[in-house]
Amino acid sequence: MQDFDGFYIGYSIQQIGKEFDLLKFTKQGILNIELKTELPPDGREEKILKQMRTNHYYLNAVSSNIIILTYVEHDGMYRYNPKNDCLCTIDPSLIAGSMKEATEDPSIVPDQIFLPANYLISPYNDTEKFLQDKYFLTTAQNAIKKEILDGYAAHTYAFYTLKASTGTGKTLLLYDIAKELIQKKQSILLFHTQALNDGQKELIHTYHWNIRSILDTSFYELFTNVAFLLIDEAQLLSLQQFSALLTEAYQKNVPVLFAYDAKPEEYFSASFDIATYIHSQYPSASLYQNKLTNKIRTNKEMAGFINAILRLSNPSAGPYPNIEVKEYQKDIDLMFYQKEQYTVLDLSAITLQQLTGQEYEKAVLIIDQDFYYIDQQLHSHTHKEELLYEIITRVISKLTILVKEDPELYEIFLHIQQSY
Numbered sequence: 001m002q003d004f005d006g007f008y009i010g011y012s013i014q015q016i017g018k019e020f021d022l023l024k025f026t027k028q029g030i031l032n033i034e035l036k037t038e039l040p041p042d043g044r045e046e047k048i049l050k051q052m053r054t055n056h057y058y059l060n061a062v063s064s065n066i067i068i069l070t071y072v073e074h075d076g077m078y079r080y081n082p083k084n085d086c087l088c089t090i091d092p093s094l095i096a097g098s099m100k101e102a103t104e105d106p107s108i109v110p111d112q113i114f115l116p117a118n119y120l121i122s123p124y125n126d127t128e129k130f131l132q133d134k135y136f137l138t139t140a141q142n143a144i145k146k147e148i149l150d151g152y153a154a155h156t157y158a159f160y161t162l163k164a165s166t167g168t169g170k171t172l173l174l175y176d177i178a179k180e181l182i183q184k185k186q187s188i189l190l191f192h193t194q195a196l197n198d199g200q201k202e203l204i205h206t207y208h209w210n211i212r213s214i215l216d217t218s219f220y221e222l223f224t225n226v227a228f229l230l231i232d233e234a235q236l237l238s239l240q241q242f243s244a245l246l247t248e249a250y251q252k253n254v255p256v257l258f259a260y261d262a263k264p265e266e267y268f269s270a271s272f273d274i275a276t277y278i279h280s281q282y283p284s285a286s287l288y289q290n291k292l293t294n295k296i297r298t299n300k301e302m303a304g305f306i307n308a309i310l311r312l313s314n315p316s317a318g319p320y321p322n323i324e325v326k327e328y329q330k331d332i333d334l335m336f337y338q339k340e341q342y343t344v345l346d347l348s349a350i351t352l353q354q355l356t357g358q359e360y361e362k363a364v365l366i367i368d369q370d371f372y373y374i375d376q377q378l379h380s381h382t383h384k385e386e387l388l389y390e391i392i393t394r395v396i397s398k399l400t401i402l403v404k405e406d407p408e409l410y411e412i413f414l415h416i417q418q419s420y
Contacts, residue, residue, distance in 0.1 A: 006104030015116045015300075017139055018058050025108040029065025031098065038073045048072070049087050052080035054136055061118040067098060116299075122359055123175040124199025130175065131207065141173045144290040148177060151288045152228060152255060158286035159249075160257040161275040167393055168292035174232055174259045182209070187227040191217070193236040194353035219245050223252045234274055235260040236353070242277070250282055299396060306392040308416050310385070312376035316419050325413045328366060328402035337364045337400060345391055347384055355390050363395045368404040373412070 006026075012019040022033040032055055039047065048070050059066045060082075068080040069090070079090045123130040137145065148160050164170035174190075181188045190211040192200070203209040212222070214237075222229055222245070229249065237245065249256045258274050275289045304317025326333075334344055346366040370381050371388075378385060392399065403410035 006102075006106070008110060011110055013058065013114045013116070013119075014111055016119060018054075018136075020055065023110070024102055025105050025110070026102040027105045028102065029067065030059050030063045031102045032059060032066065032068045033095075034068075034070040036070060036072045038075065044072070044075075045078075045087060048078055049080075049085075052078075052087060053085065056080060056082050057136060058114070058119065062113045069095060069098075120169070120359075121172065122199070123172060123203070124197050125359060127199050127202050130172075131179075135172070137173065137176060138169065140292060141169055141176075144292065145173060145177055145180075147288060147290060148257060149180065151286070152181075155255070155286050157253040158255050158288060159278050159282070160255065160288045160290070161278065162257065162259040162290050162292065163273075163275065164259065164261065164292035166261060166390065170259050170261070170292055171232060173292070174230055174257070177257070178209075178230055181228060187225055189222060189226045189229050191222055191229060191231045193231070193233045197358070214241075219248050223248055223254045226254055229254055229256045230259070231256065232259050233261065234258040239272060239277075242274070243281070246278065246281060250285065299393075302392050302395050302399060305399075305416065306389055309413060310378050310389065312373065312412070312416075316416060318416075318419055320417050322397060323399045323401070323417055325401045325403065325410065325417045327407075327410050328404040333402065334364065337362075342398075342400065347387060347391070350387070350391075352387050352390060355387075355394060359394050359396055360391075361396050362398040363391070364400045364402060365391060366402045366404055367406075367409070369406045369409075371406070371409055 006024050008020070008023040010019060010021065011023045020032055021035045022031075024031040034051060034055070036048070052068050052070060055068050056066060059068070066082070068082075070078045070080075070087075072078070077090050077092050077095055078087045080087050119135070121129045121135045129135060144162065148162075151158055151160065162170060162174065178188055178190055188210065190200075190209065191214070192211065193214050195215055196204075196211065196213045200209075200211050204211050210226075219241075231245075234242070245256075258278075260274050275287065278285070279287055299322075300317070301320055301322055305320050305323055307314050308316045308318075338344060340362070342362040342364045343360045344364045344366070345360070348366070348368060348370065367388075370384060372379055372381070378388075380388070401413060403413060
C-alpha cells in the first residue's frame with residue numbers, strides 16, 4: 001500500500017476550483033490519475049482527452065515532467081501524450097511501475113506553487129494568448145457562458161446581466177463570449193463606459209473587432225446592424241444614460257448583456273442594481289441574471305494588506321514578503337524600479353476608469369498626504385480610497401509603496417508590513 005502514499009485526493013487549486021482526483025508531487029515531476037465510472041463508447045475518448053488537456057494546462061505551469069493517466073471502469077487505462085495532444089491505452093502493469101518509481105517530494109506544498117496568477121490572462125494585456133485560446137474558464141464562468149449563449153440561441157430578444165465583484169474574471173468572460181459569437185459570424189458590439197485601452201485598440205485595428213467607447217459613440221449608433229450588444233463596466237452609466245440605452249434596446253429588439261461590478265466591499269457604496277432596475281422597467285422582458293462571486297485574480301497577500309491598511313482594526317493577514325514600504329525621497333528612486341520592469345503608478349495622476357481590465361506583475365505605488373486616518377479608518381481628501389483598493393488588488397506578484405512627505409502614514413504602513 002505504500003505505493004499510494006503521498007497522493008493528494010481531490011486536490012483543488014485555490015480561487016480557481018480546478019480539481020484533480022489523485023495528484024502526487026515527486027522528485028521526478030507530477031503524477032496525475034483521474035478515476036471515472038463506466039463511460040458510453042460514443043464520445044468517450046474525446047471526453048477523456050478534453051479533461052487530460054485541461055489538467056496538463058494547469059500542471060504544466062509548475063512542472064514540465066508530467067504523467068497524466070485516466071482509469072475508466074470496465075474499460076481500462078489511458079495516458080496523455082501532450083506533444084501530439086492525443087491519448088493512448090496503456091497496460092495497467094506499466095502504471096504500477098510508474099507509481100513505484102514515483103518517489104514523493106514532501107517539500108512541495110501545492111497551495112504555494114499553484115498560483116492563480118499563472119492561469120489568468122487579460123484580453124487587454126495578453127491579447128495573443130486570448131485569441132489563441134491559451135486559457136481556460138473556471139467552472140462558474142463556463143456555466144454562465146453556457147446559459148447566456150443558450151439564451152441567445154433560444155430568444156431573438158432578452159436582457160442578460162452579469163454581476164461580478166472585482167477580480168472574478170468578469171471581463172475575460174465577457175470577451176470570451178464575444179469571441180465565440182464572432183467565430184459564429186454573429187454581428188456583435190462591445191461597448192465600454194470609459195476610454196479604450198491599448199489592448200482594445202489592437203483588437204479593433206488588427207483583428208477588426210467591433211468595440212466602441214461611450215466617449216465617441218451615441219447610444220443610437222449602438223443598435224445599427226448589431227445582433228447582440230455587450231456592455232462592460234455598466235455600473236459607470238448614470239441612471240439617465242442607462243434608462244436611455246435600455247429604452248433604445250427595447251424598442252429595437254436588440255439583446256443586451258450588461259456586465260457590472262457589484263462593489264461588494266463594505267468600504268465602498270454600491271451603485272443601483274442593474275438587474276433589479278431592468279425588471280422594474282420591463283417586467284415582461286426575458287431577463288437572465290448571473291453572478292460571479294469567487295475572486296480569482298486577487299493575490300491573497302495583496303488583498304490582506306489592503307484590508308489591513310483600510311481599517312487598522314481589521315486582523316492582519318501577513319506575512320507580506322512581496323510588499324515593501326519605503327519613504328519616497330527623489331525621482332531617481334523610480335529609475336531602479338523602472339529598470340526592474342515595475343509599473344509606476346502615482347495615485348495623484350490616475351483615475352479609476354484607467355484601471356479597468358488592467359493587471360500589474362510588479363508595481364510601484366506613490367502615495368502622498370491625500371490619505372489620513374480617523375478612528376482607525378483610512379480616508380482620502382480626494383475620495384481615492386477605492387482607487388487605492390483597486391490598484392493594490394490588481395498587483396500580481398510584487399508591490400512597493402512609496403509614501404511621499406507623510407512620516408505618520410509611512411510609519412503606519414511600515415508597521416503593518418513588518419508585523420510578522
